[in-house]
Amino acid sequence: MNTLSINNLSLTYKNGFQAIKNISLDIKNGMFGLLGPNGAGKSSLMKTIVGLQKPTSGTLLFNEVDIIKNPDYIKQNLGFLPQDFGVYPKVSAYDLLEHIALLKGITDKNQRKNQILSLLEKVNLSDFTKKEVHTFSGGMKQRFGVAQALLGDPKIIIVDEPTAGLDPEERNRFNTLLNDISQDVIVILSTHLVEDVRNLCSEMAVMNHGQILRKGNPGKLIAELDNKIWSKPIDKTELETYGSSYEIISRQLLERELHITVFSEESPKDFSSVTPLLEHVYFHTLTQKP
Ligand SMILES: Nc1ncnc2c1ncn2[C@@H]1O[C@H](COP(=O)(O)OP(=O)(O)O)[C@@H](O)[C@H]1O
Ligand SMILES: [Mg+2]
Known part of the structure; x- marks a missing residue:
């Protein structure tokens, strides 16, 4: 070794x-x-x-x-x-x-x-x-x-x-x-x-x-985010409002519709649960203040 x-x-x-x-x-x-x-x-x-x-x-x-x-x-x-x-x-x-x-x-x-x-x-x-x-x-x-x-x-x-x-x-x-x-x-x-x-x-x-x-270990880091990643399609104009209440870890255009993915310990209203991925670990880590 x-x-x-x-x-x-x-x-x-x-x-x-x-x-x-x-x-x-x-x-x-x-x-x-x-x-x-x-x-x-x-x-x-x-x-x-x-x-x-x-x-x-x-x-x-x-x-x-x-x-x-x-x-x-x-x-x-x-x-x-x-x-x-x-x-x-x-x-x-x-x-x-x-x-x-x-x-x-x-x-x-x-x-x-x-x-x-x-x-x-x-x-x-x-x-x-x-x-x-x-x-x-x-x-x-x-x-x-x-x-x-x-x-x-x-x-x-x-x-x-x-x-x-x-x-x-x-x-x-x-x-x-x-x-x-x-x-x-x-x-x-x-x-x-x-x-x-x-x-x-x-x-x-x-x-x-x-x-x-x-x-x-990547798998373990991903498992730590179970039930903590949520997403929702929003209107472009709502981005700032959501940004002030949630930790947005990524935003993505899917068929011209804006989807935000957020980190939250509790289930936020009207969001759907997302199976965590390593990219969530990565972006969640990067958004945290050092
Ligand atoms: N020889 C150097 N002198 C001064 N600053 C440097 C030098 N090499 C890299 N940097 C700076 O150090 C930081 C990290 O660079 P680098 O190690 O190349 O990052 P990465 O490989 O992750 O892109 C950057 O801000 C870069 O501008
Ligand atoms: Mg480099």
Whole structure:
């Protein structure tokens, strides 16, 4: 079992902006979803965990080893798919993986070759080993990103917003791949897509404004909202009135009719009960004052 233990972690950037505020999380094997809107601080947290930037305070332990003091320890065990992979070079998939494998210290030539070929197979790119990576589609690039992250058998894999920009089919394929690899390693998935977390993750946290607002098992967090989510079609002009008496967690147009969904401990008059979903957990968490 691998463990990542984040304790009272804070990060203030050079311009004085505090992007991470006293975060503590314990993460074990399996898929962990870090869910939050744009600007929440997800990438800041991911980059700090992988050692690209040092926190201002707090501790980070991977398998009991202090990885702020020993960043090499996490680097040796890490696969990272950053949000911005940068520019893809005009080299073939195979050659780029070979280059990255060498950087990761896979020095044995045969071992390198076997691993690259089996990874390309795993991510469904076997037919494109000689194709230049910069010509790949978005989905192919992301699957290539996973292949490079998996080189060297990492014990912790961090993927930052990997499905943003993928079409539904590519997203499905990518998610299936992540699910397959998360058995014996830690996979941290950062995303703003509630559905990906619901489909894949056994543990999750909601992050906003640099803080962890809620954490736990998605199913349990959803069950906490049983009989607390209600909806009603309203007229546009009533929105403000409802907003002042109820905690509106979402509003939605259904066939041009405005429906509001509210959180309420008691059954509000003329509302119908709604079966809670993870998106209700998410929006309810985000509407609460920190
Ligand atoms: N290098 C930096 N210097 C100053 N502020 C930064 C830097 N990187 C990110 N930020 C700010 O930190 C906040 C969180 O950004 P980020 O971690 O990228 O969030 P997310 O990945 O959840 O969208 C944003 O307000 C962003 O502008
Ligand atoms: Mg980000």
